[in-house]
Amino acid sequence: NAGVIQTPRHKVTGKGQEATLWCEPISGHSAVFWYRQTIVQGLEFLTYFRNQAPIDDSGMPKERFSAQMPNQSHSTLKIQSTQPQDSAVYLCASSSDRVENTLYFGAGTRLSVL
C-alpha cells in the first residue's frame, strides 16, 4: 500500500499561468478530499468526491479552481490564472468508509506562485 500519492511535490508558476495538481488515492478507497493549507488560514476544505461523483465543492473559489475525478485511480485540481494568494500546500486525502470517514493524507503539493 503506497498510500495517497500526490504529484508534483513542488510546483512553481508565474502569475497568470495554469497549475494542475494530481492525486492518486489509496486503491479501493471511494472518497477523495482536497484541502488547502496555509499558515494564515490553516486547513481549508476545498472539495470532495465520493465514487468519482462530486459531492461538495463549497470550499472551491468559484472562478479559477476546478476539480475532477475521471476515474477511481486519480483526481486533479486545476487552478487557472494562478495568483500569488493561491500559494499554499494542497493536500489530498482518501477515505474508504463513508460512515467512519478516516482520512489518509498524501504528502501534499507545495504551490508557489511568483
Added chain:
Amino acid sequence: GEQVEQRPPHLSVREGDSAVITCTYTDPNSYYFFWYKQEPGASLQLLMKVFSSTEINEGQGFTVLLNKKDKRLSLNLTAAHPGDSAAYFCAVTSSNTDKVVFGTGTRLQVSP
C-alpha cells in the same frame, strides 16, 4: 454548517509537562472525531479516532476526552517529550454528511 474552534493556536511546554489542546464544535449531529498530527514538513497522520460511544480513549502518552454535552473534544499529552513537537488538528464529521471539518490547529513546541 459545522464550525470547529481549536485552542490554543500555539503551546510551548517543557519536557515532562502535560499539554492540553481543546476543540469545540457546533453541530449536535457530529458523530466521529479525530486527532491528526503533522510533523514539520510532513503531512497529517491520524493519531486517534473517537466515536460517539466512546468518551475516553488512551494512546501512547496521550488521552482523548469527548464531552458531547458540551460539544468539546480534548487531547491531553500526559508527559510531553521533544518528539511530540508538531502541529495537532482535531477533525469532526457528522452523521449527516461525509464532509470532515478541521480545527485551526495547535502548534506544540516541547523543549528539553
